Amino acid sequence: MGDLYALDFDGVLCDSCGESSLSAVKAAKVRWPGLFDGVDSALEEWIVDQMHIVRPVVETGYENLLLVRLLLESRMPSIRKSSVAEGLTVDVILESWSKIKPVIMEAWNEDRDALVDLFGKVRDEWMDKDLTTWMGANRFYPGVSDALRFASSRVYIVTTKQSRFADALLRELAGVTIPSERIYGLGTGPKVEVLKLLQNKPEHQGLTLHFVEDRLATLKNVIKEPELNKWNLYLGNWGYNTEKERAEAAGIPRIQVIELSTFSSKLK
Template sequence: MNAARILALDFDGVLCDGMAEYWQTAWRTYTQVWQLDRLEPSPGVAEKFRELRPLIEVGWEMPVLIRALTLGISTDRMLSSWQRIRDRILADSRLSGVKVSQQLDTVRDNWIQQDPASWLGLHQFYPGVIEMLQELPNRKIQPIIITTKESRFVTQLLQDNGVELSSEFIWGKELKRSKTDSLKQLLDRGSKKAPAIWFVEDRLNTLAKVATQPELESVKLYLADWGYNTAAEREAALQQSRIQILSLADLPTLGGNPKKATVAGSKGDLSAVEM
């Protein structure tokens, strides 16, 4: 890769809305991990799961969130202390994030093998995203997807929508690397001139971590207001000088200079671009 301009993109909540799949996969995983195979979700659990989805940083937390909901832990408690609650549930159940993650991936893999059409059908790319990805090579911009999802799932979804992106440019969970470290790697490739990088993410905490790194000062940071974040998080982002709020309509214009949005904002072959 020798691109002078890089558009680094989160996947879930930036490019793709997979909420329906998250719920189905998380519920199946939950019933298997806690050995409740015949259990049906109680009324309102799915809706609460969707409401609290912005708490989730990595996929294995989703079945744990369902566990918290079925235990009757309140929304307010989870909003204020999610990580502590998550860790307590794992400890009480004698589980690890690794074990839950492995089961989650197994559920997805089995589903894709047995009924790929139904799995793919539960994902919706946000309007204009596929067209943008197909157009980026013409603008001499290299997309890099940096995600906590396994890259093979991302590849499958992109291919099903007519986008061919080399595995070199899909950095998934299997790399075991934080997004901060991934951005540092993009900047430090031994070239004489560092590339210009725009990073779009729907998690404020992730962007805030990047903003604390002096080595990443040149990276332009954007919070996707259509993704899995809350009005309070968008309000907080307005107070951070490094982070701009980005609307979905402005996403294809990156490379320019989108203005700060208001808190009321609504929720082809892409091989390396040589400069």
């Protein structure tokens, strides 16, 4: 009958870590201008470098802002508003982000929706002013653009990125047009609910279902839902995950850990 692929975007199709880290620094300067007094370009570059290491913990874009501030506070004790950043290392962030995040949100008196809006606004402004540079800070993984262009399967994007950014990158950078009704972005509900919606569409009955992700936690959430037992689950080993997570995934029967080349050939 054919195949349906539900694909995560960041870390599966697109390496957006450069752009999201730079956008997060820009947004953090808007949100907490006082904290960036005296921050030189060398320290900003250090933060962006560290962001590449801690990127696996990010589920939704606004968390990049929190990580930027946390990394800044770890280097500049004088600006700390809480003790969370004291002695903090990237290893601790990778291990304990789910515990750290609510603590700093409360300590810094931050609102999730406000940070989501700010992050989107800063990206929009960057795109409006200088689309070429914004695009250039992103890259599609090798072979992915062609695989999408020539895909014989039915392809959906299921992402926590705001849909307009995923759409712009697909069109402008990858040269691929995916109809907007096939892009489920931030605000369309949890990924498990989107997968339920997709599998229940009348036109999808009889299709073999595949979900490709780079976050192990997301795949584990799918496994918890008996209703989603029909989905074949894949962890992309080229994405934003750690060696420890890949080893754990390899021990879970439902999950296949796959290479980028295997993924591209499956799509075609």
